[in-house]
Structure formats: structure tokens, C-alpha cells
Amino acid sequence: MNNFILKNENAIFYECGFSCDNVIYIKINNISFFITDGRYTAEAKEFVKNTFVIDGGFDLHKKAREILKKYKVKKIIFDPLNWSIDNFKKISSKSSCYFSPKINFSQKKRIVKTKEEIEIIKKAVKLGSKGFEKFANFLEKNGENLTEKELFFKASEILTQKGELKLSFNPIIAINENSAKPHSIPTNKKIKDKSLILFDAGIKYKGYCSDRTRVLEWQKNKKLNFSKKQIFQDKQKEKIYNIVLKAQEKAIKFAKPGVKTKDIDKIAREVIEKAGFGKYFIHSTGHGVGLDIHELPFISKRDDTILEEGMVFTIEPGIYIPKNFGIRIEDMLLVTSRDVEIL
Numbered sequence: 001m002n003n004f005i006l007k008n009e010n011a012i013f014y015e016c017g018f019s020c021d022n023v024i025y026i027k028i029n030n031i032s033f034f035i036t037d038g039r040y041t042a043e044a045k046e047f048v049k050n051t052f053v054i055d056g057g058f059d060l061h062k063k064a065r066e067i068l069k070k071y072k073v074k075k076i077i078f079d080p081l082n083w084s085i086d087n088f089k090k091i092s093s094k095s096s097c098y099f100s101p102k103i104n105f106s107q108k109k110r111i112v113k114t115k116e117e118i119e120i121i122k123k124a125v126k127l128g129s130k131g132f133e134k135f136a137n138f139l140e141k142n143g144e145n146l147t148e149k150e151l152f153f154k155a156s157e158i159l160t161q162k163g164e165l166k167l168s169f170n171p172i173i174a175i176n177e178n179s180a181k182p183h184s185i186p187t188n189k190k191i192k193d194k195s196l197i198l199f200d201a202g203i204k205y206k207g208y209c210s211d212r213t214r215v216l217e218w219q220k221n222k223k224l225n226f227s228k229k230q231i232f233q234d235k236q237k238e239k240i241y242n243i244v245l246k247a248q249e250k251a252i253k254f255a256k257p258g259v260k261t262k263d264i265d266k267i268a269r270e271v272i273e274k275a276g277f278g279k280y281f282i283h284s285t286g287h288g289v290g291l292d293i294h295e296l297p298f299i300s301k302r303d304d305t306i307l308e309e310g311m312v313f314t315i316e317p318g319i320y321i322p323k324n325f326g327i328r329i330e331d332m333l334l335v336t337s338r339d340v341e342i343l
Contacts, residue, residue, distance in 0.1 A: 003028050004077040004105065005064065007087065010291035011079070011106035013207055018047035024056070024064045024091075028071045035060050035067075061090040068097045079105040104296060111288065111296045112310040118334060120208045121290070121312055125332055125343040128168075128203045128210035131159035132226045135199065136216070140224040144193075148173050148186040159203050168202030168209035168293045179215070180326040182283055182318060191218050194233050196325050199226065202293065209293045211314055213330035215241065228329060237327070240277065240319050244327045247271035247317040251285060251299075252331070255315070256339045261303045268317040269301070277319045286314040289332055311335045312343075 006012050006025040013019040016032060020040040026033045032051040034044050037060070044053045056063035068076065075098045080088070092099050113121065135158050143151070151173045160167060174184035175191060179198035191197065200213040214226035217233065228245060232238040251268040265285040272281045286299030289312050297305035297313055316330030333340040 002077055003073055003075065005091075005099075006079070006082070006106065008079070008082040008106060010207070011082070014106060014110055014291055016048040016051040018044055020044070022060065024060045025051075026064060026067055026076075028067075028073055028076075031071075033064075033067055035063050061087065064091055065095045068095055073097050075100055077102050077105055079103060107288075107292070107296045110290055111305075112308055113290065113312055113334075114310070117208065117290065118310065118312070120206045121210070121332075121334075122343055124203060124205035124208050124210040125212075127165060127205055128159065128201070128212055131155075131161075131201070131203060132199070132212065132214065134158045136224045136226050139191075139197070139216075139218060140222070143191045143218055144220070145190050147188045147190050148175055148178065148184075149188060151191075152186040155199070155201060159201055166204040168204055168211055171201035172198065172213075173201075174198045174326070176325055177323050180320040180322050180324055182320060182326065182328065193220050194218070196232070196234075196237060198326060198328060200328065200330065207291055209289050209291070211289050211293060211330065211332055213316055213328045215327050215329065237325060240321070240325075241327050241329075243272060243275045243277065244317050244319055244329050248315050248329050248331070251315045251317065252333065252340060252342065255307060255333060255335070257307050257309055257335055257337065259307050261297050261299045261305045261307065261313075262301050264299050264315070265301050265303075268315070272317060272319060280319045280321060281317060282320060283318065286316050286330075288313045307335050309335050309337050 004027055009019040012025040023036045033054055034048050034051045035054045035056040041055050077100050080101045135155050155171045175189045175195050178184045195218045198215050202210040216230055247268040250271055251264050254267045255264050268285045272278055284300035288295040288297050312334050314330050314332050316328055318328035320326035332343040334343055
């Protein structure tokens with residue numbers, strides 16, 4: 001078994017069931033070490049699985065080097081994406097051990113989810129979906145004249161169930177022309193009658209993320225929901241919405257075990273390009289979701305990953321007309337033995 005050393009919180013959580021913001025994790029053969037400081041040792045001892053908890057005091061790197069020396073480790077794998085230059089120097093410069101770089105080492109281990117992980121992710125998606133429903137109800141009753149900043153605050157409160165859950169990422173709530181910015185930052189722009197609203201959000205359940213994007217048109221005295229069946233007063237918005245929906249549906253239908261991720265991206269992109277909006281689709285078609293909100297596999301024209309049963313990822317094509325509006329529709333998918341399941 002390969003020896004490895006980790007710095008990333010989610011990678012460490014995957015290995016032992018607990019993590020924190022100051023930890024080094026080492027696995028040598030079948031022996032695991034969770035090196036942290038006195039602020040976290042009590043909780044670590046309570047929650048880690050099959051791992052020795054070590055108080056590294058004010059110098060975790062020194063303690064890690066001592067362990068590598070004690071066990072005569074000659075070579076150890078690390079992910080250079082998760083270490084700053086300074087931290088890597090601290091742990092490697094005074095060690096005779098060879099640090100072997102492997103980019104996305106942990107994410108590659110996690111790319112196929114276990115049955116237990118899948119059940120947790122399904123629960124996360126379900127809780128996130130309920131949050132969307134409650135937020136739609138809030139928008140319907142109270143949305144008029146509220147700003148994106150106010151909506152951001154309220155969406156966060158609803159999604160987290162007032163602190164019971166965590167957010168996968170800061171919700172994206174964008175009105176009209178701000179929706180043309182894929183990762184729009186909340187402003188003081190207000191909801192008015194017939195405002196287009198893009199909402200992208202997710203929650204964490206037992207460490208695992210959900211991710212979803214919907215678009216609707218706010219109208220006075222109209223029942224609101226975040227289903228994918230939407231009607232717009234503006235025919236241009238409705239036209240582009242239906243193009244994006246078609247791109248997503250075709251990509252989902254194409255996805256199955258054995259298919260390359262870049263070919264899924266191609267399917268979605270071709271629909272949008274044939275409709276004449278190719279230059280307005282400015283990001284990849286999707287990404288893996290798990291402990292990280294963005295992880296392997298990436299549904300991109302640069303990714304050659306072949307889908308396998310147990311992989312979880314998003315399909316989220318979009319069209320963004322600068323200074324006008326943007327449409328994105330996103331769902332999470334699970335690869336099954338024969339096709340995919342929309343979560």
C-alpha cells in the first residue's frame with residue numbers, strides 16, 4: 001500500500017471521518033496519524049476512525065518529519081495542489097524522505113462513490129431541494145423590492161435551516177442582467193415585476209455537497225416554483241431558456257457508463273451552437289460533486305474521464321447574454337449500472 005501525506009481538509013475527512021483547519025494526516029502502510037494542535041485534539045480523538053491523534057503543538061511539520069523518520073519512510077505521495085510552497089519546504093527540506101507529487105491524488109480515490117456515500121449525497125440533494133421549495137415560497141410572498149443582498153441572506157438562512165446545515169458554497173442569487181454573470185456577486189439590485197431570477201445553491205449533509213441551479217420569472221400574484229417547466233413573458237428569454245433545457249436534457253440522455261465526459265460536454269455544446277448562441281456558453285458542462293463542491297470528474301472538452309457506475313456529477317449548460325440576462329439549468333446525476341439517475 002502506498003504511503004501518503006495530506007493537508008486538504010476534505011481529503012483528510014474522507015480518510016478518517018474528521019478534519020479541521022490545522023492538521024497534517026499521514027498514512028504509512030496501515031497506520032494512520034492525525035497531527036493537529038491542542039485546540040482540536042479532544043474532538044479529533046472523539047471522531048477519528050482507526051487513526052492515532054497526535055498533538056503537534058506549534059509545529060505540526062516537525063512532528064510529521066519525526067514520524068516519517070521513526071518509520072523509516074523513504075517515499076511518500078503528496079498532492080502539490082494542496083500545499084503552499086512554504087508548508088512544503090517546512091516538511092520536506094529537513095527530511096530524507098522523497099515526496100512524490102500526484103495531482104488530485106485524493107480526488108482520484110474518491111471519484112467513484114461508495115453505497116454509503118451515495119445515500120448521504122442523495123439526502124443532501126433532498127434537503128437542498130426542500131430549501132429551494134421554501135425559498136420559492138418566500139419569493140412569492142415577500143420577494144418584491146428585495147435586493148440580491150437581502151435575498152442572499154434569506155436564502156442562506158432557509159437552506160441551512162437556521163444553522164442546522166452548512167452551505168456547499170455561497171448561494172448565487174442574480175436578477176436580470178446580473179444573471180449574465182455565471183458567478184454573480186449579490187448587489188443592491190431589486191426584484192421588480194417580471195424580473196428574471198437565477199438561483200444556484202446547495203447544502204452540506206455529513207460533509208457531502210448538493211448543487212442545483214434554477215431560473216424563474218417573478219410575477220405579481222403568480223405561483224412560483226423552481227421546477228424546470230418555466231414560462232416567461234419575454235419571448236427571447238423563453239426561447240433561450242428552452243435551448244438551455246434542451247441542451248441539458250440531451251446531455252443527460254447521452255450520459256451512461258463507458259461514455260467519455262468530453263463527449264457529454266460536446267453534446268450540450270452542439271445544441272447551443274446550432275441555435276446560434278455558442279459564444280455565450282462560457283464554462284464547462286459540469287463537474288463532480290462530493291466532499292468538494294467541484295471535484296472529479298469534470299464534464300469538459302478537456303477531460304477524457306470515462307464514466308463509471310458510482311460517479312456523481314452535474315450537468316449545467318448555460319447561455320449568458322452580457323448586460324441582458326443569463327440562463328443556467330443544473331442537476332446532479334448518479335451513474336448507475338446502465339445509465340444515469342437524476343438525483
